[in-house]
Amino acid sequence: MGELDRLAMYTQMVRIRQYESRIMQEYHADKSPAWDIGAGLIPGEMHLAAGQEPAAVGVCAHLKKGDAITAPHRPHHFALAHGVDMNKMTAEIYGRTGGLCKGKGGHMHLFDPENHFSCSGIIAQGLPVACGQAMAFQRKGTDNVAIAVTGEGAANQGAFHESLNLAAVWNLPVIFVIEDNDWAISVPKDASTAGASNADRAAGYGIPGVRVEDNDVEAMYEAAGAAIDRARAGDGPSLIEIHTLRLFGHFEGDAQAYRPELATVNERDPIPKYAASLQELGELTEEQIASIQADADAEVDAAIEFAKASPEPAPEDALLHVFA
Amino acid sequence: MSTTTETRRITTAKAMAEGIGLEMQRDPNVFVMGEDVGAYGGIFGSTTDLFGEFGADRVIDTPISETGFIGAGIGAAVEGLRPVVELMFVDFYGVCMDQISNHMAKIHYESGGNVKVPMVLMTATGGGYSDAAQHSQCLWGTFAHLPGMKVVVPSNPYDAKGLMISAIQDDNPVMYMFHKGGQGLVWMEKNPRSIGEVPEESYTVPIGKAAIAKEGSDVTIVTLSLSVQHSLDVAEELEAEGISVEVVDLRSLVPLDTETVLESVGKTGRVLVVDEDYKSFGLTGEIAAIIAETDPGLLKKPFSRLAVPDVPIPYARPLEYGILPTRDKIKAAVKDLMA
Numbered sequence: 001m002g003e004l005d006r007l008a009m010y011t012q013m014v015r016i017r018q019y020e021s022r023i024m025q026e027y028h029a030d031k032s033p034a035w036d037i038g039a040g041l042i043p044g045e046m047h048l049a050a051g052q053e054p055a056a057v058g059v060c061a062h063l064k065k066g067d068a069i070t071a072p073h074r075p076h077h078f079a080l081a082h083g084v085d086m087n088k089m090t091a092e093i094y095g096r097t098g099g100l101c102k103g104k105g106g107h108m109h110l111f112d113p114e115n116h117f118s119c120s121g122i123i124a125q126g127l128p129v130a131c132g133q134a135m136a137f138q139r140k141g142t143d144n145v146a147i148a149v150t151g152e153g154a155a156n157q158g159a160f161h162e163s164l165n166l167a168a169v170w171n172l173p174v175i176f177v178i179e180d181n182d183w184a185i186s187v188p189k190d191a192s193t194a195g196a197s198n199a200d201r202a203a204g205y206g207i208p209g210v211r212v213e214d215n216d217v218e219a220m221y222e223a224a225g226a227a228i229d230r231a232r233a234g235d236g237p238s239l240i241e242i243h244t245l246r247l248f249g250h251f252e253g254d255a256q257a258y259r260p261e262l263a264t265v266n267e268r269d270p271i272p273k274y275a276a277s278l279q280e281l282g283e284l285t286e287e288q289i290a291s292i293q294a295d296a297d298a299e300v301d302a303a304i305e306f307a308k309a310s311p312e313p314a315p316e317d318a319l320l321h322v323f324a
Numbered sequence: 325m326s327t328t329t330e331t332r333r334i335t336t337a338k339a340m341a342e343g344i345g346l347e348m349q350r351d352p353n354v355f356v357m358g359e360d361v362g363a364y365g366g367i368f369g370s371t372t373d374l375f376g377e378f379g380a381d382r383v384i385d386t387p388i389s390e391t392g393f394i395g396a397g398i399g400a401a402v403e404g405l406r407p408v409v410e411l412m413f414v415d416f417y418g419v420c421m422d423q424i425s426n427h428m429a430k431i432h433y434e435s436g437g438n439v440k441v442p443m444v445l446m447t448a449t450g451g452g453y454s455d456a457a458q459h460s461q462c463l464w465g466t467f468a469h470l471p472g473m474k475v476v477v478p479s480n481p482y483d484a485k486g487l488m489i490s491a492i493q494d495d496n497p498v499m500y501m502f503h504k505g506g507q508g509l510v511w512m513e514k515n516p517r518s519i520g521e522v523p524e525e526s527y528t529v530p531i532g533k534a535a536i537a538k539e540g541s542d543v544t545i546v547t548l549s550l551s552v553q554h555s556l557d558v559a560e561e562l563e564a565e566g567i568s569v570e571v572v573d574l575r576s577l578v579p580l581d582t583e584t585v586l587e588s589v590g591k592t593g594r595v596l597v598v599d600e601d602y603k604s605f606g607l608t609g610e611i612a613a614i615i616a617e618t619d620p621g622l623l624k625k626p627f628s629r630l631a632v633p634d635v636p637i638p639y640a641r642p643l644e645y646g647i648l649p650t651r652d653k654i655k656a657a658v659k660d661l662m663a
Contacts, residue, residue: 068403102436111435118402118431118439125422128392132399132407139355139405146399159422162392169387321437322471324495 001062001225006283009061009217011292013053013271016077018296019086019303020050020248023076023093026304027252037253041308042093044106049077051215051247054270055179056081058212058220058242059147062228068116068133068146070126073108074179075119078149084112086299090307097317098310104321116146124150124157127176131163134172134237143232145173152241153184155198164239168205173231175224176239181246186258202239212242215270245270332524335508337369339481339522340446343488344408345374346526348382351406354492357384357393358410367412368448368507390420394445398428401443406492411447414463414501428497429472444491445473446500450550450600452648453505453512457636460644462549465599465606467499468577474498474531475577479506479552481520483575486529494531503550503600515553532579536588540570543658544588546611547598548574551649555598558654567662577607582614586622589615593624594661598649603631625661630654 023046030040037044049056052074060081063069071078079089084100092099093107100110108121116133120126130148137144154160155178167174178198182189195201202209208230210223220242227238245268249256256262278284334342348354356378361371362385375383386393390411397409411417417424424445431441451460468475474496478484484502491498508518537552538559545555552573559569572588574581589595595615597608608629615622630649638644 068399070399100436101434101438104436105434109434111431111439113402113435113439116403118435120427122422122426125391125395125427128395128423129399129402129427131392132396132401133403134399135396136400136403136405139400140403158419159391159395162387162389163395165387166389166392166396321433321435323474324432324437324440324442 001229004218004221005061006278007288009057009221010274010278010284012057012081013217013274014292015296015299016053016056016080017050017271018293018300019080020048020076022300022304024048024248024252035253043095046107046252047074047250048248048252049074051245051265051269052179052181053077054215054217054220055177055242055244058217059175059177059224061221062225063147066116066142066144068130068144069149070130070133070146071117071119071149072123072126072151072154073119073121074151075108075110079110079112079117079119082117083115084110084117086303087306090303091310094307094310095312096307096310097313098306102317103313123154124159126150127159127163128166130174131166131172134167134174135170137173143173145175145228145231147175147177149177149179151184152178152180152189152198153187153192155201156192164202164205164207164237167237168207171234171236173234174237175227175231176237178239178241179244180241181244183246183250183259185250198241199239207237207239209239210241212240215242215244215268217270217274332522333519334481334522335369335519336478336481336484336502337366337507337509338372339485340370340488340502341366341372341374342522343485344371344492345377347489347492348374348378350526353404354406354408355382355384356408356410357386357397359386359388359412361385361410366410368502368504369509370410370446370502390416391423394420394423395427397443397445398423398431398441401441402431402439406442408444408446408492411445413459414447414449415458415461417463417466424473425470429470432496433472440495441497442495443497444488444500445497446502448504449501450503450505451637451644452550454639454641454644456639460637462501462601464501464548464577465601467501468607472497473578475501476531476575477501477548477577478575479537479549479573480517481508481522483529483535485522486527487531487575489526490528490531493528498531501549506550506553515550515557517553517556529575532576532581534575534581534584535573536584537571537573538569540568540592542568542592543594543596543661544570544572544592545596545598545654545658546572546574546585546588548577549600551598551600554649554651555654558651558658562655562658567658569658585611585614586618590622593622595623596628596630596654596657596661598654599629599631600649601631602634603629604634606631628657628661630657
């Protein structure tokens, strides 16, 4: 495990938050007065990960070149923390030719082979793919690992259990990361999931399972570091569930009327909390907070400009890329 | 080609396994995984002897987790390996179709062409041996309908080997759909055409190119898989009765060789499409549409088709043979076209 760099983790969290906040603004900016999901410069469903930064940042702080991630429908935080190019990712979200996938994928289907990053809009179905990537790393004799991310709702999918078993029986270098944000769209975890912690399910497959409480980025860093070291050493897969926070709706446009704790979500925001603890440790100043925010603002604004300046694809391009 | 290679005759199953084995020798990135593909050699013989030659590291028995191991095949392919994955019966598609359709077949497109999925998913199809509704389907029309995967459907040992080698070398996901009844298995009734001459060396059969399995001038039968064997039997019988039947073996559904189909139909003016898959919304209708879109005037007689009449495959022999495209029914349909 490398050395904990608190400032770098804080900076990454702020960067992701700025991204999600600005995408939210941009997404809604041209969908009024009659809100239409298919209208505007960013059409379609939009699942933002504000509040879940600790999950991605705690894991990705340990990753190196060649490590893979499969993320689910809510992928931006893991993409950015893993080094996916913000400009190309944003252009993809805008459906432009300069996007990661030339406008074919959109926000739920971001593919960056250079960083071995992909996501899928079908929950838990990225897990088997991550197992296969891990299998490839194992067969090639590298010490790379695959991170398979999914939400707590997806832990009730067959693909989740098949993947845990497969990874365990083949001793694959995979780390399963469950983001428990309490809500599977509108259904609370206690109404859908037997057992309080999905980390306990790891025991059924004979692999380590850790539950990280309080959306704590440093605890996530520790848990992920141990799991990744283990996988790199050839000791097989692990499961980590982090209790995180969905600061926004399931998707943009979700009024969240089902959510009784909505009034207190901002109080649980992990970023001001982490800033305060770093200030207490004397590792973060007000000036640094301001400059980190300013850098994030500038980077995200530039990415949005890049996206808007990128040409739209021609309709006939829809016929390209079915086959290699 | 030496005399020995020309005269060597092997089963379709053995030819498939031989194709895989040659590719495994050539390319260390090729490996096999699936249920009972190891020591057993594949329930329908598709991996015969590979375990002995290449060992458990490259011929991998999986848990009964089709979503898990097909997904793992995709992940391995994305990272540059060339997995040959077996789905034991195509009927099991229901427990893994998300990986097949939403992932294997879509990743290249979704990624704007940036991510390749060079993977073969081989699977056993077809009925005729009383395995009933959940183990006897063909379903190739279902896979051919969904964009992003090539679909090959061999009918004989020579093509089985050449198409397998082509499929493994292809940079796209390929569904390789073989018929249990055409494998030449010792424990299932088989047509003599399930054993044939196969060169020992490596060769390819191009994906997307149909074959004229038999030339003829009166009627074209467009067909695939085991129905090619039945159609050739019928064509030989009818030859004696003075009816000249041309048999087009599609060999691939995606891409579909429409040129060969249209050329043959243009020549004979009469077409029968024989398909062991379900009738409606499938291959038979597709061929009719292609002819109609090109030139309905190609046909001297109304389009004719023989397929499973939109019922699940029944168990009892009289029931099953009541709905399968048997030789008798093919013969009767050809005679109707000539009447």
